Amino acid sequence: VNATQKTAQKKAHKITLRAAGANPDRLSAVRDCGDRGEPVRNHDEYDIDRIRREFPILEHPMRGKPLVYLDNSATSLKPACVIQAEMGYYTEYSANIHRGVYEFSEIATARYDEARERLARFINTPDANQVVFTRGATESINMVVWGWAAKHLKAGDEVLITEVEHHANLVPWQALAERTGVVLRFIPVTEHGTFALLDPESDSESVSASSSAPDLDADLGALFTDRTRLVAVTAMSNVTGYLPDLSRIITAAHSRDIPVLLDGAQYVSHHPVDVTALNCDFLVFSGHKMCGPTGTGVLYGKMKYLEEMDPFLYGGDMISRVRKESSTFKPAPDKFEAGTPNIAGVIGLGKAVEYLESIGMDAIADHEQHLIEYLRSEMEKVPGVVLYGPRNPHQRGGILSFNYADVHSHDVGSLLDQEGVAVRTGFHCAQPLMRKFGVPGTVRASVYLYNTLEEMDALVRSLDTVRKVFGV
Amino acid sequence: MSLEDDLYKEIILENYRSTRNKGPLDHPDMHAEGANPSCGDDLELFLSLDGNTITAARYDGVGCSICCASTNMLCEALKGRTLTQAREILTSFKEMLLNQGEPDFDDDISDLEVMQGVRNYPVRIKCALLAWNTLEEMLESKGV
Numbered sequence: 321v322n323a324t325q326k327t328a329q330k331k332a333h334k335i336t337l338r339a340a341g342a343n344p345d346r347l348s349a350v351r352d353c354g355d356r357g358e359p360v361r362n363h364d365e366y367d368i369d370r371i372r373r374e375f376p377i378l379e380h381p382m383r384g385k386p387l388v389y390l391d392n393s394a395t396s397l398k399p400a401c402v403i404q405a406e407m408g409y410y411t412e413y414s415a416n417i418h419r420g421v422y423e424f425s426e427i428a429t430a431r432y433d434e435a436r437e438r439l440a441r442f443i444n445t446p447d448a449n450q451v452v453f454t455r456g457a458t459e460s461i462n463m464v465v466w467g468w469a470a471k472h473l474k475a476g477d478e479v480l481i482t483e484v485e486h487h488a489n490l491v492p493w494q495a496l497a498e499r500t501g502v503v504l505r506f507i508p509v510t511e512h513g514t515f516a517l518l519d520p521e522s523d524s525e526s527v528s529a530s531s532s533a534p535d536l537d538a539d540l541g542a543l544f545t546d547r548t549r550l551v552a553v554t555a556m557s558n559v560t561g562y563l564p565d566l567s568r569i570i571t572a573a574h575s576r577d578i579p580v581l582l583d584g585a586q587y588v589s590h591h592p593v594d595v596t597a598l599n600c601d602f603l604v605f606s607g608h609k610m611c612g613p614t615g616t617g618v619l620y621g622k623m624k625y626l627e628e629m630d631p632f633l634y635g636g637d638m639i640s641r642v643r644k645e646s647s648t649f650k651p652a653p654d655k656f657e658a659g660t661p662n663i664a665g666v667i668g669l670g671k672a673v674e675y676l677e678s679i680g681m682d683a684i685a686d687h688e689q690h691l692i693e694y695l696r697s698e699m700e701k702v703p704g705v706v707l708y709g710p711r712n713p714h715q716r717g718g719i720l721s722f723n724y725a726d727v728h729s730h731d732v733g734s735l736l737d738q739e740g741v742a743v744r745t746g747f748h749c750a751q752p753l754m755r756k757f758g759v760p761g762t763v764r765a766s767v768y769l770y771n772t773l774e775e776m777d778a779l780v781r782s783l784d785t786v787r788k789v790f791g792v
Numbered sequence: 793m794s795l796e797d798d799l800y801k802e803i804i805l806e807n808y809r810s811t812r813n814k815g816p817l818d819h820p821d822m823h824a825e826g827a828n829p830s831c832g833d834d835l836e837l838f839l840s841l842d843g844n845t846i847t848a849a850r851y852d853g854v855g856c857s858i859c860c861a862s863t864n865m866l867c868e869a870l871k872g873r874t875l876t877q878a879r880e881i882l883t884s885f886k887e888m889l890l891n892q893g894e895p896d897f898d899d900d901i902s903d904l905e906v907m908q909g910v911r912n913y914p915v916r917i918k919c920a921l922l923a924w925n926t927l928e929e930m931l932e933s934k935g936v
Binding site: 790 | 857859
């Protein structure tokens with residue numbers, strides 16, 4: 321009877337996996353993705369075929385064509401090891417954390433805490449307590465807005481942001497301004513979407529990323545006033561891939577004792593990050609853009625600021641002592657993680673980071689650079705294509721925004737979709753920047769570790785359909 | 793099902809390219825704005841009235857081909873009709889796109905039926921409906 325039951329259970333297990341559209345044998349085969357040995361050191365070692373095999377969704381056609389997924393800035397695809405890790409929690413040791421005295425709760429708690437340690441190493445902070453798990457970058461920013469800024473900033477105080485920000489790093493500050501009288505100031509951008517004061521020569525192709533002029537601090541100084549209390553800036557534009565000179569911004573702000581929040585939603589998934597070297601005060605990012613599950617994200621904050629910051633949510637698992645009238649709270653990070661967190665998601669995110677590290681963030685960044693520069697050069701050859709963003713290749717990450725003649729980006733997107741090519745179209749949650757470019761939207765292709773040169777060709781080829789339909 | 797058959801029919805592209813009804817009316821009797829915030833479609837609708845009869849209908853703004861074509865067709869369809877008739881056309885049009893309704897438009901505006909193809913592309917329905925939703929708000933503000 322037992323043997324029959326076990327077979328039935330196994331069968332049910334496999335059926336569940338099939339229903340989810342996955343290949344169970346494949347999932348178990350790559351379950352341990354830490355067996356690569358040393359991370360990739362040069363481009364020849366980059367095993368793109370193996371990487372693509374690790375993403376089950378790449379087997380699934382879209383509109384009957386092989387999937388060409390170029391919407392990685394919106395969310396990334398997930399490798400089998402991450403899906404398996406998340407499922408493993410539910411199938412093997414599902415229990416709440418920090419509570420139970422039984423074995424599964426111990427395992428779940430250990431895995432959850434390990435994920436925090438891993439994330440801390442990933443961004444290079446020596447203190448894992450500075451890593452707070454959230455639902456994503458948006459929630460992380462809101463925690464700083466309502467837990468820190470709302471508490472410490474007064475009417476007339478200023479927050480310096482920029483014209484390229486994603487709405488997630490704009491709208492919460494507007495809400496704060498409305499409620500408290502805090503004033504928003506903006507770092508202006510050029511027609512290429514770069515910071516005008518920071519990169520005055522960014523129009524020139526020859527400017528290198530490390531160039532610096534002696535009077536630049538004076539230029540930057542014009543951005544700050546004696547009421548500036550915080551700088552909140554993107555580490556990489558979600559529209560153009562622009563990579564601002566973060567150290568320069570942070571150094572300039574710190575010389576005036578102003579803390580800096582970096583919106584790393586686009587940056588952290590694609591580049592090696594070292595918060596200790598960067599010396600930023602807050603860093604926010606989303607797990608789902610870096611091969612992790614949806615509903616996961618991180619708020620990194622220096623302990624000094626996390627200590628000053630109030631919780632955003634109150635409830636269980638974040639308190640140290642509760643009386644009828646009042647309670648005291650645990651220190652960070654627990655103070656910020658009220659209620660049962662996304663345990664499976666966080667464990668999946670830990671696995672995602674392990675996976676990315678096994679390939680190497682430098683190798684991934686190089687791969688993307690290679691792809692996007694190739695795409696850019698191919699697109700430049702297509703008459704009618706207009707490209708947006710920095711002209712200096714050192715200032716660009718793996719994103720290319722473009723328009724095709726006067727065809728609306730939605731029409732281009734719909735026609736690319738017919739060819740199996742997934743891109744984002746429209747505003748990209750960055751309306752102020754779109755206004756700067758003077759367009760109602762752009763088509764955005766964004767690449768990741770599993771994309772190929774052939775896929776770049778497929779995108780360029782797909783423009784033929786647009787040409788046919790709209791007579792460009 | 794292909795995009796050229798459903799979404800980018802010649803008649804839709806013609807309406808998209810047409811400038812016949814584009815540009816504001818100087819002294820409109822009715823005016824409203826509409827936008828699809830996620831995609832950047834942004835338009836204004838202008839109507840002139842003689843009593844209850846629409847004597848002129850124009851639009852201005854930016855949008856994708858589906859949005860502009862649908863708006864141009866709306867302007868064509870409204871001219872010479874009463875506000876009550878406009879409401880009836882509006883109801884049938886929305887019914888056609890949202891509830892698989894079988895359209896039965898008058899012969900002179902039967903072109904509107906080509907927009908049925910948009911039903912196969914759910915994310916584009918809001919493009920086709922923007923002008924009509926804007927018209928609806930306009931009529932409701934007048935109690936039609």
